[in-house]
Amino acid sequence: MLSPHQSSELSSRRKNVIIFFIILTGLIFIVRLYFLQVIDHRYKIFASSNIQRVLTDYPARGLIYDRNGELLVYNEPYYDLMVIPGQVREMDTTEFINLLGITRTQFENRLQSARSFSRFRASVFERQISMNTFAALQEKMFKYPGFFVQPRTLRKYPHPIAAHTFGYVGEVGPADIAREPYYRQGDYIGISGIEKHYEEVLRGRKGTRIVLVDALSREIGSFQDGRYDTIALAGTDLHASLDLELQKYGELLMQNKRGSIVAIEPSTGEILALVTAPGYDPNLLVGRIRSRNYRMLQNDTLKPLFNRALMANYPPGSVFKVANFLVGLQEGGITASTRYSCPGFYSSGGITVRCRSHPQPVNAITGLQYSCNTFSCIQFRNTIEQPKYGSMQNALTTWRDHIVSMGFGVTFNSDLSHELPGLIGSSELYDRIYGPRGWRALTVISLAIGQGEIGTTPVQLANLAATVANRGYFYTPHVVRAIGHPDSLNPEFRQPNYTTIDSVHFETMVEAMYQTVEDGTARFSRIPGITMAGKTGTVQNPHGENHSAFIAFAPVDDPKIAISVIVENAGSGSAWAAPISSLMIEKYLTGEVKRRWFEQRILEAEFLTNE
Amino acid sequence: MRPQFNFFKNVDKLTVFLYLCLVTIGWISVYAAEISETHRSMFDFSQSYGKQFVWIMTAIVLGIIILTIDVKFFPAFSYIIFGGSLLLLVAVLFFGTTVNASKSWFHIGPIAIQPAEFAKYSTALALARIIYESKSRARSLKELIKPSLIIGLPVLLIFLQNDTGTALVFAAFVLILYREGFLPGWLLLLGIFAVFLFVLTLLMNEFIIIGALTAIFIISAIALRKKPAIVKQLFLVLIAINTYVYVVDYTYEEILQPHQKLRIAVLIDESVDIRGAGYNLHQSKIAIGSGGLTGKGFLQGTQTKFSFVPEQGTDFIFCTIGEEWGFLGSTVLIGLFLTLLIRIILLAERQKSIFSRVFGYCLASVLFFHFLVNIGMTIGLVPVIGIPLPFISYGGSSIWAFTIFLFTFIKLDSRRLDLL
Numbered sequence A: 001m002l003s004p005h006q007s008s009e010l011s012s013r014r015k016n017v018i019i020f021f022i023i024l025t026g027l028i029f030i031v032r033l034y035f036l037q038v039i040d041h042r043y044k045i046f047a048s049s050n051i052q053r054v055l056t057d058y059p060a061r062g063l064i065y066d067r068n069g070e071l072l073v074y075n076e077p078y079y080d081l082m083v084i085p086g087q088v089r090e091m092d093t094t095e096f097i098n099l100l101g102i103t104r105t106q107f108e109n110r111l112q113s114a115r116s117f118s119r120f121r122a123s124v125f126e127r128q129i130s131m132n133t134f135a136a137l138q139e140k141m142f143k144y145p146g147f148f149v150q151p152r153t154l155r156k157y158p159h160p161i162a163a164h165t166f167g168y169v170g171e172v173g174p175a176d177i178a179r180e181p182y183y184r185q186g187d188y189i190g191i192s193g194i195e196k197h198y199e200e201v202l203r204g205r206k207g208t209r210i211v212l213v214d215a216l217s218r219e220i221g222s223f224q225d226g227r228y229d230t231i232a233l234a235g236t237d238l239h240a241s242l243d244l245e246l247q248k249y250g251e252l253l254m255q256n257k258r259g260s261i262v263a264i265e266p267s268t269g270e271i272l273a274l275v276t277a278p279g280y281d282p283n284l285l286v287g288r289i290r291s292r293n294y295r296m297l298q299n300d301t302l303k304p305l306f307n308r309a310l311m312a313n314y315p316p317g318s319v320f321k322v323a324n325f326l327v328g329l330q331e332g333g334i335t336a337s338t339r340y341s342c343p344g345f346y347s348s349g350g351i352t353v354r355c356r357s358h359p360q361p362v363n364a365i366t367g368l369q370y371s372c373n374t375f376s377c378i379q380f381r382n383t384i385e386q387p388k389y390g391s392m393q394n395a396l397t398t399w400r401d402h403i404v405s406m407g408f409g410v411t412f413n414s415d416l417s418h419e420l421p422g423l424i425g426s427s428e429l430y431d432r433i434y435g436p437r438g439w440r441a442l443t444v445i446s447l448a449i450g451q452g453e454i455g456t457t458p459v460q461l462a463n464l465a466a467t468v469a470n471r472g473y474f475y476t477p478h479v480v481r482a483i484g485h486p487d488s489l490n491p492e493f494r495q496p497n498y499t500t501i502d503s504v505h506f507e508t509m510v511e512a513m514y515q516t517v518e519d520g521t522a523r524f525s526r527i528p529g530i531t532m533a534g535k536t537g538t539v540q541n542p543h544g545e546n547h548s549a550f551i552a553f554a555p556v557d558d559p560k561i562a563i564s565v566i567v568e569n570a571g572s573g574s575a576w577a578a579p580i581s582s583l584m585i586e587k588y589l590t591g592e593v594k595r596r597w598f599e600q601r602i603l604e605a606e607f608l609t610n611e
Numbered sequence B: 001m002r003p004q005f006n007f008f009k010n011v012d013k014l015t016v017f018l019y020l021c022l023v024t025i026g027w028i029s030v031y032a033a034e035i036s037e038t039h040r041s042m043f044d045f046s047q048s049y050g051k052q053f054v055w056i057m058t059a060i061v062l063g064i065i066i067l068t069i070d071v072k073f074f075p076a077f078s079y080i081i082f083g084g085s086l087l088l089l090v091a092v093l094f095f096g097t098t099v100n101a102s103k104s105w106f107h108i109g110p111i112a113i114q115p116a117e118f119a120k121y122s123t124a125l126a127l128a129r130i131i132y133e134s135k136s137r138a139r140s141l142k143e144l145i146k147p148s149l150i151i152g153l154p155v156l157l158i159f160l161q162n163d164t165g166t167a168l169v170f171a172a173f174v175l176i177l178y179r180e181g182f183l184p185g186w187l188l189l190l191g192i193f194a195v196f197l198f199v200l201t202l203l204m205n206e207f208i209i210i211g212a213l214t215a216i217f218i219i220s221a222i223a224l225r226k227k228p229a230i231v232k233q234l235f236l237v238l239i240a241i242n243t244y245v246y247v248v249d250y251t252y253e254e255i256l257q258p259h260q261k262l263r264i265a266v267l268i269d270e271s272v273d274i275r276g277a278g279y280n281l282h283q284s285k286i287a288i289g290s291g292g293l294t295g296k297g298f299l300q301g302t303q304t305k306f307s308f309v310p311e312q313g314t315d316f317i318f319c320t321i322g323e324e325w326g327f328l329g330s331t332v333l334i335g336l337f338l339t340l341l342i343r344i345i346l347l348a349e350r351q352k353s354i355f356s357r358v359f360g361y362c363l364a365s366v367l368f369f370h371f372l373v374n375i376g377m378t379i380g381l382v383p384v385i386g387i388p389l390p391f392i393s394y395g396g397s398s399i400w401a402f403t404i405f406l407f408t409f410i411k412l413d414s415r416r417l418d419l420l
């Protein structure tokens, strides 16, 4: 047993041993650090030749084909000159700026803005360098540490068509980056059209590669055998429902005109052609010329950026009688055999609607065939003044519900970007304008002939034609028929939308529209050998010449195409819109147009100046 | 006796000052190591440095709370705390989540807690209590059984979590066993000699070592041929050493798993696996080495940014300090740690209560072990073992656990006259 004195002496010795150990460790560390940091210069050299560079592999965006496998959109490679400010060293700046053709101030400014973004991450120094610059730079890259060339791709369009439908691609903005962390500064994103709606499908997945470069900017290997690398995945190809030839032809017919053509395959809802005139060459909105061209198009008084096919809000005019007659037949306001005689006008309570001279008397079929305004007004009034509704509000709401079931007043929410709903007058609207007791059937009688508080888009009108062609239902109109493989049909749009009208009434309208073409307002647009059903419209335009409108489908018994055409300020529907429709249908169904003189007349027509 | 409202009376100001210096350096270093270009604010809570700030602030609150606890609580509840932490270690085996192959984390909402970090603290409490209670003044290897059990239980459970690094930390308690006289000094020397031989065996062919030792023995045997008893003893020592050398070599070659082998092999020559296990060490040495005398300056490091070493802000945090603050900065940090360690030992020595003294030594031992292994591995003196640098590395559990540990001792020290 130790005495307390001996014990405390021992303890004190042990304490000193422990403190000695701790100090020894510290000293060993300091000596080691002195060798590592001060004596040994190898590590500074290692550090300067141990530069990691994070390279992004940008996958090729998915291609877009037409319905027959024709290429519509592809990618073209180009190069961006990138800079990592933290890796920039002393270099021959004069030679460098001469190569790029920039001033010294520009050089300094760009370097400064890259530095303020990040010292360690790459920024674009010069976008889309020319092939010549690229070749010259490539040889001398080792002289410019911190700079490197990044391969990218841009959209390219072999045919300058369907610009609005494709939409365009641009650099992501801060809002995109904040919304979705996938995006980094300098990435591209679909901004409108198919590019926007199918962004996630088209973009694929970026890959990241970390490479080690030496002090001369040469790649000396992958970092940790690629442990942190991710492989880029190419975007998925899309098969648009557009028919290249038909789209091209539609744009040709609409040259020097303002308006729109929408063609739909009734059995699927696939859009065969979506023409907006005037349009623009999609190649204008690509890469670094995009913002300049965009401003130019924006300032164009013809408004080429405005997608009329989906956004223009036209009163449909007489075309809308088809929808009104369907409601009348369904609601019992008229029957298929109801007949009236037309004195050449409709007059009631101080309101007069003019009609033209045509054979008498008229029923639902001939009323449509001759586009009789009198019959239209009578049937509309008979329909909504039925006592069963109890009130005007109820009556109009019933009417409106039927109209909405045909796709009017709402958007289709399909893959069409920037689509607008249009307008169908509602009880609430009239209550607001006239007060709840301030309006009656006569107040809203203009609805009977598709005028007044009513606006429809060309795609909605084409959909009406498709609905009649299908005898009562429609598939949501869409522009991409398949994603990836051409047979993997877009599952989003496979459900039919039924209208609230019985198909028997559609049969009546099919007959009426057929007669319209055979021996009615559109008889001059008959296509030899093809049965077509159609309805003309002449839209009153308080600002100038009337708009020419037409809807149609063909063949009548096995419809392959439904169409709407609107030519602004062109006059009557039978003079312009109906012939254009008939040419489009002929082109689509037979592959060629035989009526050259008929075609020539359209090609030569010009309706841009008489606004 | 008037009630003591002044909880901070007698608190050792130097220790608290050193603590505040270290956590501040830690926060700044985590910021420098992990700065995100898009979130540059040091207080951006979506980033690790923003979180680290929260961890530090909450840790300081915890520290203050500990100072307000009645000092008798710690010895009284030491076993209960120890038992509780053992339960947590068992629970984490069943309900924990796996991070980096170690099933050692509890995820409660956004917070991740690693019970093993707190086990060091509770083991120190239990160890202090059991040594305080042992009646016999005589310290022998026989008395070692109870303390060994207290150390061994958590070690076993942490090994089961596959968290070898944290389990190894408990080896630090050897120091307290030595200080309290359980382990004789020669055993410690023997241990150091064993480590020396171990490294030598790995560096050289084991047969050369065995041959050299045998040659030395033969020469001494001839010189001492008139004293056969000593020769006989020397012969036994020779057999023992040679067996050890052989066993070490065999263990290294045959028993260690390839990745463990590599961790040791890269210490000797990091180029053996420059893209794998040697990679971290190589990068770490480049980062520190390129710092030079005065460093590259705050946020100016090129090696520790985006170098994709996953433990940038945690285990390899010293790289950032070495690169950006150079030899001078590194030396200051080492100086701060040495000062803190020696201060804790001196405070421990002035305790009247054996409980407080043992606890203080436990604290110093654990801190020293972390310091030794963490900085040692970044400069290539110790195999890469993933344990944090106390108060510096990013991580809530680590900061909290070390803060609780340190402030418990500060509290014990401030009431050293009340505890016997």
Ligand SMILES: [Zn+2]
Pocket: A342, A343, A344, A345, A355, A356, A358, A371, A372, A373, A374, A375
């Ligand atoms: Zn009439």
